Amino acid sequence: MGLLVDGIWRDDWYKTADNGGAFKREDAKLRNWVTADGSAGSTGKAGFKAESGRYHLYVSLACPWAHRTLIFRQLKSLQSHIDVSVVSSDMIEHGWTFDPNTGSSGDNLYQSEYMHQIYTKNDSAYTGRVTVPVLWDKNTQQIVSNESADIIRMFNSAFNDITGNTLDFYPAELRKEIDAINAFVYPNINNGVYRCGFATTQQAYKEAYDSLFVALDKIEEILANNKYLVGDLQTEADWRLFTTLIRFDAVYFGHFKCNQRQIDSYPNISNYVRSLYQVAGVAETTNMQHIKRHYYFSHTMINPTQVIPEGPKQDFLAPHNRG
Numbered sequence: 181m182g183l184l185v186d187g188i189w190r191d192d193w194y195k196t197a198d199n200g201g202a203f204k205r206e207d208a209k210l211r212n213w214v215t216a217d218g219s220a221g222s223t224g225k226a227g228f229k230a231e232s233g234r235y236h237l238y239v240s241l242a243c244p245w246a247h248r249t250l251i252f253r254q255l256k257s258l259q260s261h262i263d264v265s266v267v268s269s270d271m272i273e274h275g276w277t278f279d280p281n282t283g284s285s286g287d288n289l290y291q292s293e294y295m296h297q298i299y300t301k302n303d304s305a306y307t308g309r310v311t312v313p314v315l316w317d318k319n320t321q322q323i324v325s326n327e328s329a330d331i332i333r334m335f336n337s338a339f340n341d342i343t344g345n346t347l348d349f350y351p352a353e354l355r356k357e358i359d360a361i362n363a364f365v366y367p368n369i370n371n372g373v374y375r376c377g378f379a380t381t382q383q384a385y386k387e388a389y390d391s392l393f394v395a396l397d398k399i400e401e402i403l404a405n406n407k408y409l410v411g412d413l414q415t416e417a418d419w420r421l422f423t424t425l426i427r428f429d430a431v432y433f434g435h436f437k438c439n440q441r442q443i444d445s446y447p448n449i450s451n452y453v454r455s456l457y458q459v460a461g462v463a464e465t466t467n468m469q470h471i472k473r474h475y476y477f478s479h480t481m482i483n484p485t486q487v488i489p490e491g492p493k494q495d496f497l498a499p500h501n502r503g
């Protein structure tokens with residue numbers, strides 16, 4: 181694991197010493213938007229018009245942030261319009277790679293060896309972490325965005341005229357509520373599990389752990405009265421939470437020490453996870469082999485033996501009670 185400094189790869193673990201042992205995620209830096217007419221989005225520059233076949237998605241099947249984008253590609257019928265390269269499950273000294281021996285599809289555009297080469301193709305002097313997902317513009321050969329929260333919103337609406345799929349997971353009248361729940365779920369749960377796992381002091385870990393389980397109790401309560409996080413309508417908030425929940429019992433509970441309770445022990449949340457998993461197209465975006473191998477094998481400072489646990493036994497196709 182590492183980062184680019186002035187375009188040069190440097191193998192380096194996260195620095196937590198400056199933050200009292202707490203993990204702070206770097207903000208995504210490349211924030212342009214694909215729009216229906218090519219006008220600029222809320223950040224970045226104009227020039228990225230929605231067109232079939234023009235854009236390429238670089239993802240990891242292990243990564244919860246990349247997983248969101250794969251789910252939206254399915255839900256919004258974008259499979260034949262946006263193609264995909266999958267990185268290896270392992271992220272070690274060269275960061276994400278395209279090694280086909282460890283589960284990568286290869287770089288389907290440029291046959292690169294490493295994901296950092298995609299970042300330096302975009303900017304030869306790039307400084308920052310080399311993260312997935314990345315949305316790439318094949319026409320102008322540059323990165324449109326490396327922020328999953330933005331990419332799913334582009335997928336939600338920019339390509340509607342091309343696909344004819346007008347499902348809306350961020351409807352105008354619910355935006356305030358969706359934004360509010362996202363602002364709660366992101367620090368406490370999505371990033372909360374990482375804040376537990378990557379903490380390097382007892383105190384930083386405990387703070388993250390406490391807020392994570394308070395937040396999960398709150399979600400359990402919301403789901404007692406609502407089918408989805410925001411009432412009866414499935415929205416982006418549900419999918420943003422789903423990709424963390426589906427990884428929780430297999431990875432975060434043990435590897436990241438999020439072990440007060442398993443998701444399986446929350447009646448409402450566990451049924452909700454199964455209901456989302458069973459939405460058409462979602463199961464095929466979920467790859468537990470990549471998920472387990474990535475975390476247990478790549479984070480050698482947490483799991484130096486790189487031994488991957490066999491369990492738990494899980495059946496996300498079991499019936500659920502969410503209607």
Ligand SMILES: N[C@@H](CCC(=O)N[C@@H](CS)C(=O)NCC(=O)O)C(=O)O
Pocket residue numbers: 181182183207208240242243244245246309310311312313326327328329
């Ligand atoms: N804000 C980004 C975060 C993406 C992210 O951190 N991805 C992880 C994989 S789960 C990554 O690539 N990490 C590599 C690193 O931090 O060096 C997003 O949501 O798109």
